[in-house]
Amino acid sequence: MSDNPSNGETGLEVIAPDGSRHFVRIAETPFLIGRSGETAKHLQLRDPRISRQCAALVSEGGRYYLEDRGQRHGIFVNSEKVTRCILEDHDVISFGVEHFYELIFRSSLLDTSIPDLLSRIESISSSETPPSGLHKLNLLLEATALLHSRLPLEAVLATMLDHAVAITDADRGFLLEAQPSGPLHVRLARGRGGTRLSPTEAAPSQTALRQAVDQQESIITEDLAQAGLDLQAAESIIAQRLRAVVAIPLYTMPRASSSDSAVHNKRGDFLGVVYLDSRRPAAFSKLDRRILDALAVEAASILDNARLVERERERQRMEQEIGIARDIQQALLPRGFRDFPYLGVTGINLPCLTVGGDYFDVFPMSEDRTAFIIADVSGKGLGAALLTTMLQGALSGMRIGIEPALVVDHINHFLCEHVELARYATMFFGVLDQEGQLEFINAGHPSPFLLRRGEIDEPFTEGSYPVGLMPGTQYVTARMKLRPGDTLVLFSDGVTEAMDPDQNMYGVPRLREVLSDLHEASLDHLQKTVLDSIEAFTRGAAQADDITLLLVRYRAAAAL
Amino acid sequence: MPLKMTDREVGGVTVVALDGRIVLGEETNAFREKIKALLAEGKKKILLNLANITLIDSTGLGTLVSAHHSASTRGASVRLCNLGTKFQEVLQVTKLLTVFDVSDTEADGVRSFSK
Numbered sequence: 001m002s003d004n005p006s007n008g009e010t011g012l013e014v015i016a017p018d019g020s021r022h023f024v025r026i027a028e029t030p031f032l033i034g035r036s037g038e039t040a041k042h043l044q045l046r047d048p049r050i051s052r053q054c055a056a057l058v059s060e061g062g063r064y065y066l067e068d069r070g071q072r073h074g075i076f077v078n079s080e081k082v083t084r085c086i087l088e089d090h091d092v093i094s095f096g097v098e099h100f101y102e103l104i105f106r107s108s109l110l111d112t113s114i115p116d117l118l119s120r121i122e123s124i125s126s127s128e129t130p131p132s133g134l135h136k137l138n139l140l141l142e143a144t145a146l147l148h149s150r151l152p153l154e155a156v157l158a159t160m161l162d163h164a165v166a167i168t169d170a171d172r173g174f175l176l177e178a179q180p181s182g183p184l185h186v187r188l189a190r191g192r193g194g195t196r197l198s199p200t201e202a203a204p205s206q207t208a209l210r211q212a213v214d215q216q217e218s219i220i221t222e223d224l225a226q227a228g229l230d231l232q233a234a235e236s237i238i239a240q241r242l243r244a245v246v247a248i249p250l251y252t253m254p255r256a257s258s259s260d261s262a263v264h265n266k267r268g269d270f271l272g273v274v275y276l277d278s279r280r281p282a283a284f285s286k287l288d289r290r291i292l293d294a295l296a297v298e299a300a301s302i303l304d305n306a307r308l309v310e311r312e313r314e315r316q317r318m319e320q321e322i323g324i325a326r327d328i329q330q331a332l333l334p335r336g337f338r339d340f341p342y343l344g345v346t347g348i349n350l351p352c353l354t355v356g357g358d359y360f361d362v363f364p365m366s367e368d369r370t371a372f373i374i375a376d377v378s379g380k381g382l383g384a385a386l387l388t389t390m391l392q393g394a395l396s397g398m399r400i401g402i403e404p405a406l407v408v409d410h411i412n413h414f415l416c417e418h419v420e421l422a423r424y425a426t427m428f429f430g431v432l433d434q435e436g437q438l439e440f441i442n443a444g445h446p447s448p449f450l451l452r453r454g455e456i457d458e459p460f461t462e463g464s465y466p467v468g469l470m471p472g473t474q475y476v477t478a479r480m481k482l483r484p485g486d487t488l489v490l491f492s493d494g495v496t497e498a499m500d501p502d503q504n505m506y507g508v509p510r511l512r513e514v515l516s517d518l519h520e521a522s523l524d525h526l527q528k529t530v531l532d533s534i535e536a537f538t539r540g541a542a543q544a545d546d547i548t549l550l551l552v553r554y555r556a557a558a559a560l
Numbered sequence: 561m562p563l564k565m566t567d568r569e570v571g572g573v574t575v576v577a578l579d580g581r582i583v584l585g586e587e588t589n590a591f592r593e594k595i596k597a598l599l600a601e602g603k604k605k606i607l608l609n610l611a612n613i614t615l616i617d618s619t620g621l622g623t624l625v626s627a628h629h630s631a632s633t634r635g636a637s638v639r640l641c642n643l644g645t646k647f648q649e650v651l652q653v654t655k656l657l658t659v660f661d662v663s664d665t666e667a668d669g670v671r672s673f674s675k
Contacts, residue, residue: 378618379584424622426654444654465655469625544617 010064012043012057012093013104023106026064031057033103039069049073049097057087064107066093073097153306157187160302161274162194164295168246168287170276172197174204175303177272184209184273204275205245212247212273218292220284221245244283246276248292250300271307274299322382326354329385332392334362340370342434346523347374347490347550348531356546357384358492359392363399368434371398374445374490374550375427378466387423395429404429408441408467408475415468424468428460428490436482436554441475443467446496449512451487451519456512484556487526489515494545498534501541506534523551563587565594573605573670574598579612582620591620595627595638604636607669611642621650628660637661641669 011025024043032053034040039053054071057064064087068075073096077085081096093103157175165173171192176184186204189197212219221244252268274295278284330349337345347360357377365371375391377384394411398404408429415424426445432438442463450457459480465473482488491511498506514533518526527549534547563586564579576594581587598606608624616624624640631638639661643651651657663669 376618378622419626422619422622422626424618424625444656446653461653463655465659469622469654469656470659 010107013106014043015102015104017099017101026057029057029059029064030067032069033057034069043103045095045101047100049100050095054095055093063087064105066105071095153309154188156302157306158190158194158196160299161188161190164274164276164299165190165192167291167295168276168284169278170246170283171278171280172276174275175272175299176204176209176275177303178270184213187272204247204277208245208247209273209275212249213270216249216251218246218248218289218296220287220292244278244281244285246284246287246292248274248276248296248299250274250296250303252304253297253301271300271303322354325382325385326351329355329359329388332389333360337362340364342368342555343370343432344523344553344555345372345551346527348527348548350547351380351385352494352543352546353381355382355385356380357388358494358546358548359388360490360548360550361392361395362550362552363396365398365401365431369431370433371404371429371431372490372550372552373427373429374448374492374548375425376445376492376494376546376548377425378423380544380546384423387421387425391425391427404431404439404441405475405477408443409473412443412465412467412473412475413471416471421468424466426466426493430488430552432482432552432554436484436486438480438482439477440480441477443475444469446491446493446508448491449489449515451489451515452483453485454519456515482554484554486554487519487523488552489526489530490550490552492546492548494543494547495530495534495549497545498538498543498547499541500538506537510537523553527551563590565591567594567598570607570666570670571674573607573673574603575607575609575666575670577609577612581615581617582613582623583615583617584619588619588623591623592627595630599631599634599636605673606631606636606638607663607666607673608638608640609642609666609669610640610644610647611666613644613647616647616650621654621656625656625659637673639663639669639672641666 011023013021013023015021026042028042031043032039032041033043033045033056034054035046035048035050035052036044037052045054051069051071053069055075056067056069058067059065066075066077066082066085066087068083074081076082076094076096077087077091079092079094087093087105087107089105089107091105093105095101161173161175164170173190174186175188177187179185191197208219208221211221250271250273252271276284329351333349334345334347337347339345345362347362349356349358349360351358357380358375359377360372360374362370362372373395375388377387377391391411394414395407397407408427411425415421425443427443428440428445428448429443430438430440440460442460444463444466447458447460450459460478462478464475467473489511496506496508496511500506510533511530514530515526518529521529530549531547562580563582565576566579567574567576569575576598578591582591595606624638628638641663642665643662648657651660651662661672663672
């Protein structure tokens with residue numbers, strides 16, 4: 001086998017024309033793909049439109065390359081025709097024919113648990129072990145993970161334990177799980193014939209458990225004398241008049257192979273213990289070690305997979321929660337910028353994570369006064385997002401006629417009082433009336449640009465501290481007069497600090513330059529031009545901060 | 561990239577040379593702990609030399625301000641020197657230049673405590 005960069009975990013997800021998917025591990029290279037015969041040794045795509053000898057994956061210097069080996073319609077990676085190219089994780093390989101197979105290249109399967117499970121199904125189905133009851137159960141469990149079904153894991157684990165009880169002819173069975181810290185936790189307790197025992201009532205022998213864990217091996221203790229146990233330590237065995245105990249420690253399996261010898265030589269992480277006991281004195285005396293070993297392997301695999309499934313479900317749940325947070329945050333932004341009689345508005349908020357710490361709003365204060373605001377909470381992600389929501393709530397107080405400076409004072413006081421939040425916000429708040437009179441408060445925010453008859457200015461550099469940093473700050477409202485046609489460009493520092501792949505900053509001068517041609521442009525066009533310019537500059541680099549723009553244009557006093 | 565902090569005594573002033581980035585996470589935590597420790601030791605005059613700071617984000621800025629606050633409430637003082645242009649700009653925009661006592665050089669910074 002040639003050098004393989006990620007321990008045999010790299011592979012192809014094969015999507016059939018009917019949408020079904022399966023995963024093929026790349027166990028050796030060159031990995032040959034074709035219609036039939038030796039040239040399709042590793043992946044056969046049975047379809048006349050594919051050449052017998054089609055394509056191959058080769059490994060060089062720790063990277064995988066895709067080579068066209070004669071597919072008559074060509075080989076495509078991410079819809080681009082190639083003869084040979086490096087494959088990256090998630091690249092999509094297609095074959096130049098419609099309604100046909102697609103292959104997704106996966107190079108880092110350890111990142112998510114699902115492909116990990118997929119690859120393990122692969123390794124299980126190719127292993128030599130004859131399928132036992134538990135083995136089938138394990139396959140079922142893996143399938144569960146794949147199908148995202150809601151088969152209760154407890155039921156799967158209980159079945160596994162019942163099986164262990166039946167096989168060993170024990171009275172009781174316990175599944176104890178290792179925890180990151182602290183003692184083993186009894187996850188399940190089952191009696192003979194599949195009866196449920198309360199995990200809290202039933203106490204397994206701590207001595208036997210400790211012994212199994214220390215020796216990293218299954219132990220059978222027939223009675224106290226033979227096991228050589230300290231009588232005092234074995235108190236619970238006497239208290240429950242237990243005669244025989246089996247304790248099987250469980251370890252994660254080496255991922256590459258499932259042969260028995262490998263399991264013994266390479267212990268994975270400790271997962272827990274299957275504990276079985278019986279009141280009949282020599283209940284386990286005839287128990288074959290090999291049965292215990294097989295039990296250990298299967299039970300460990302089931303428990304390990306159950307945990308992966310749990311983690312996957314938890315991750316999905318978290319993702320869903322974050323998705324809800326994002327929907328709420330976006331829904332709180334002003335919708336469908338209606339044109340006020342004397343001003344036009346548009347804006348956009350692009351969080352760098354799912355949710356963000358920037359926020360803007362526009363709302364009427366009265367018939368002839370309109371408020372607009374842009375704010376940037378320190379930090380990013382969910383923490384910052386929670387604060388933006390609080391800010392928005394507090395600022396909405398202005399709608400009911402509270403003096404803006406007082407509201408800002410109040411927010412500052414509130415944030416300073418809750419120092420443990422360790423968050424603050426910069427914001428620019430403006431109220432424009434129909435005569436063009438602008439009242440504004442700048443709380444540590446970059447000055448918006450003013451576009452006026454071919455001139456660009458930053459007239460709002462004066463102001464005070466961000467809210468939440470300096471207790472007792474008195475925020476002062478400043479005033480200026482806008483002329484018809486004046487445009488205010490409000491932005492968060494995520495705009496000017498957008499980075500290209502070489503860590504260069506977009507910068508204020510560049511923004512100024514882009515804006516210089518846009519005095520006459522419609523607001524939508526202006527916004528799009530700025531966003532395009534940022535996108536062209538960053539060349540797809542992941543951004544560290546949220547990008548927010550808010551544009552306000554004063555038209556003219558409505559005819560009175 | 562961790563934030564490196566080395567401190568030494570110069571004429572009764574604790575000069576802390578910061579090297580790296582002051583950004584959300586380990587860096588700001590380490591910085592907060594450092595200031596806490598110095599104040600607990602009873603240091604009253606703390607000068608932060610920012611010459612080798614390559615990046616400071618909003619959380620880093622917040623941490624500097626809270627260092628300033630915790631010092632003042634203990635009768636101590638945290639001052640800054642050798643600000644880069646970028647950091648100077650950030651302090652300018654946020655008006656926080658007026659909050660901090662800022663010197664151009666470390667020597668000026670040390671001297672500022674004896675005025």
